[in-house]
Amino acid sequence: MQNSQRTPGVVPGRLDQASYNRNFDELHPPLDAHEAHVAADRCYFCHDAPCVTACPTDIDIPMFIRQIQTGTPDNAARTILEQNILGGMCARVCPTETLCEEVCVRQVAEGSPVEIGQLQRYATDHLMEQGIHPFTRAAETGKRVAVVGAGPAGLSCAHRLAMRGHDVVIFDAREKAGGLNEFGIAAYKTVGDYASFEVDWLLKIGGIELRTGMKLGENLTLDELREGFDAVFLGIGLPGVNALRVEGEAHAHVRDAVDFIAELRQAEDLSKLPVGREVVVIGGGMTAVDAAIQSKLLGAEHVTMVYRRGRERLSASTFEQELAAARGVRIILNAQPVAFNTTDGQTVSSVTFAYTEDTPNGMQASEETFTLPADQVLKAIGQSLEGVPGVVETEGGKIVVTGPGRTSLDGVWAGGDCAAGGDDLTVTAVADGRDAAEDIHLALVGEAAVAAE
Structure with missing residues (x-):
């Protein structure tokens, strides 16, 4: 860990290269062939499987897992891709914990679902890495x-x-x-x-x-x-990105979380990507969580995610919330920003929040406030x-x-x-x-x- 982690302001190079490599390694490493067969053996191959009903693309999950079990992963991939042509990416990013795996019979009975997402990745990777495209065009229609x-x-x-x-x-x-x-x-x-x-x-x-x-x-x-x-x-x-319409929103280093994430995704060298020492993320969805966790992984010392409603209204899944907490992100609920403050007249230095409460007349902000230090603010309040x-x-x-x-x-x-x-x-x-x-x-x-x- 470099001394620059404690440097105030928005600066690059807060960590050494080994830390960047470790922090941004895969969240879930892929299964090898043996692991995939062991995971596939746990499937009950249910009739009217609840996992299929829970999949927005209606993939025949028992079928593709059976195909992996019988040693035909390329056939499994075709079963997946017939319904979901981006099955490889979905295997990596789908919130399976709230979709197919949440309703898996193994999950309901034992609290440990079949690793459907990982098995889907194993099959699609096996086929795609060979450069195989399993579909052909029909006769041209002229349309x-x-x-x-x-x-x-x-x-x-x-x-x-x-x-x-x-x-x-x-x-x-x-x-x-x-x-x-x-x-x-x-x-x-x-x-x-x-x-x-x-x-x-x-x-x-x-x-x-x-x-x-x-x-x-x-x-x-x-x-x-x-x-x-x-x-x-x-x-x-x-x-489009929604505006907060809060005093001081135009201060430097107050930016949209989607732009921050896009910049990070396109960065060739993470050590050159600047991040604050005290980062505040405003929002309660997946974008907010992604921005908060990645700020921490880039070397921010303190990262706080603030959401205006209670935990039951957070759109980020429980798994994502727990992942954020495990990475050291603090989550504050029932608070909304009322001012972005500055000490130099240009750059954000802190954010003042008012506590909120859901009432029969809608969400109400109280007069009680608190202030968080912030040299960088990432807004994740929805898009338009x-x-x-x-x-x-x-x-x-x-x-x-x-x-x-x-x-x-x-x-x-x-x-x-x-x-x-x-x-x-x-x-x-x-x-x-x-x-x-x-x-x-x-x-x-x-x-x-x-x-x-």
Whole structure:
């Protein structure tokens, strides 16, 4: 540990290289073949398995685990990828503790579930590392579909459409594809350049063109897309960031947590990434937890996560909360910021919070306050929709959809975080994109053609 860990302000190089390597190593190392077989042997292969019902992409979990058990992991991977083409990433980042593994019969009976996520990773890695793409395109339909957003929903939609024989062009505002998987996932959950590797592997299906640097509402319009393509899918996520509207929010080193995480994910040398000594993270979701833990791993001495409501309202899972606590992150509940303070007139030095209480009339802030020292503040208070024209119906800051992603505008579908009703998870975005693609395919070729496939 270097002396710079105690240096005030936002500075790089708080730790030695060995500490960075250790801190940002994989959270869950992969299973080897023997470990995978031992883990697979624990599955009861339930009829009407509750784990399948709990999976947003409806993967036949008992089937793929049986295939691992019988020594055919590539077949297991195909079972997974038929339902979830981003099954490799989901195996790394899915909150399995609140989905499939939470309802596993082993978990209910013994408190120790089958390691479904780890087994899924074992199978998909085994196949993908060989460069195998198990799917081929159907005969070309002559139809062209625009997909806006190269995140989980857009990639899933594009792949399924390409499989059905359609030509797809994916437009994305950033310089790299991947969306949340590339820019928004904690670095210790998916190490190396796995997100880019998975995108490259997915594109091997063929029939998909990727155009980056194209943002809806700036150099790309929905009218142009509707004129130039037979259908449009919007998987744009929530690119805007909500403001706190608190005094002093414009002070230096008060920034959005999503930008902090994206910068960290793209950093080639973590020792050059500056972080505060006293870091305060505002929010109670997965982004807040990821920002808080990674600040600590970068060498921040004290990291405090502050959420305005009680623990029962935290959207971060119990597992994530416990992970944060184990990394030394303090969590304060029922408090909201009322002022970002400064001693030099420019840079944040502390944050004043008011205690809050949920009442029948909504959340109320009390007059009782406290102040935390802070040389860096990361805001993780939610994101908002941007770039969607008013002709597409929205509600509550998201696009209104019916059935498998149909918007209020004919010929336009939407899915993932930008669409109403989602859980803001990679796995649900994948399901949205897949299901919308099937509905787009039906709309383009007709029921008779689909029935004949």
